Amino acid sequence: MSLIDVKDLERTFVVRRRNGRFARTRTEVRAVQDLTFQVGAGEMVGYIGPNGAGKSTTIKMLTGILVPTGGHLQVAGLEPSRRRTELARRIGVVFGQRTTLWWDLPLRDSFELLQKIYRIPPDRYRTNLEEYVELLSLGDLLDTPVRQLSLGQRMRGDIVAALLHDPEILYLDEPTIGLDVVSKGRLRDFLRTLNAERGTTLLLTTHDLQDIEALCRRVIVIDRGTAVFDGDLADLHRHGGSMRTLVVDLVDEAAPIVVAGAVIRRVEGPRQWLSFPTDASAAPLVAAVAATYDVADLSIQEPDIEDVIRELYSR
Numbered sequence: 001m002s003l004i005d006v007k008d009l010e011r012t013f014v015v016r017r018r019n020g021r022f023a024r025t026r027t028e029v030r031a032v033q034d035l036t037f038q039v040g041a042g043e044m045v046g047y048i049g050p051n052g053a054g055k056s057t058t059i060k061m062l063t064g065i066l067v068p069t070g071g072h073l074q075v076a077g078l079e080p081s082r083r084r085t086e087l088a089r090r091i092g093v094v095f096g097q098r099t100t101l102w103w104d105l106p107l108r109d110s111f112e113l114l115q116k117i118y119r120i121p122p123d124r125y126r127t128n129l130e131e132y133v134e135l136l137s138l139g140d141l142l143d144t145p146v147r148q149l150s151l152g153q154r155m156r157g158d159i160v161a162a163l164l165h166d167p168e169i170l171y172l173d174e175p176t177i178g179l180d181v182v183s184k185g186r187l188r189d190f191l192r193t194l195n196a197e198r199g200t201t202l203l204l205t206t207h208d209l210q211d212i213e214a215l216c217r218r219v220i221v222i223d224r225g226t227a228v229f230d231g232d233l234a235d236l237h238r239h240g241g242s243m244r245t246l247v248v249d250l251v252d253e254a255a256p257i258v259v260a261g262a263v264i265r266r267v268e269g270p271r272q273w274l275s276f277p278t279d280a281s282a283a284p285l286v287a288a289v290a291a292t293y294d295v296a297d298l299s300i301q302e303p304d305i306e307d308v309i310r311e312l313y314s315r
Ligand SMILES: Nc1ncnc2c1ncn2[C@@H]1O[C@H](COP(=O)(O)OP(=O)(O)OP(=O)(O)O)[C@@H](O)[C@H]1O
Pocket: 013, 014, 015, 029, 030, 031, 049, 050, 051, 052, 053, 054, 055, 056, 057, 058
């Protein structure tokens, strides 16, 4: 049985705008329409799409904050907007852009408040707190007020806060936004461990393709309120015809590189950019370039999720 079941989901907003001194115009914005997908227990799913596509609106409906204007929605067998309190015990939510912690309180006090709010049994609370604090290296920061934490530390605190009550589902909205590479890596490792060891289902919205690549086998792409792709990440790249880039620094300036399996995109002095398909291995290409040209350095750029999505929509 699906843990998240979304069928023909719709959410329309009515926007009233002033038109002249007295008149007002009434427009309907269809933030989500004809949206259908299921997520099984233990899945890690990336939920992506451009700005304004309807991601936040979907997450708000899944958590029960917003009431759908049409369609069918069940999370853990519950209708979110009608059973919000009951559902809150079974889900956790993390927003990269804002904190759910109390700004002036030390982390420890925020966690204790959550224990009371969720009525977490003391033993379970202690075990979870110890495990998550250890895994996320927050031990030395428990007595620090949230406002004094760095963004990465605060984010780790928010994740612990979202997990203390053992939710079956964790929604993450841009969890790595603004984090440095090391913090991003640690967070991804933690989420992988959480999913593997506790079987927590993860639904993740992000603009960072590397979050998706590190965590999600499955991706749902939403555009103008509806799913335009639902499948494997590798298929998404094929579907979008996305390309990776091999950046070659030659010892000296040279004519554009000619090599099988790649197309030259740009030349700037001794630096050249070559495109090749995302599902092709870079190794033979690197070997072919290195065998023919005097190479000072090489690097590979992954396709940007926005490019893949843009390509998908332009069809
Ligand atoms: N409360 C609201 N009233 C009116 N329109 C809204 C409201 N909330 C969202 N919308 C509109 O619904 C559409 C979807 O917005 P939503 O915030 O769900 O997109 P998103 O995919 O989360 O975007 P982003 O990546 O920028 O966060 C947008 O056109 C937005 O302007």
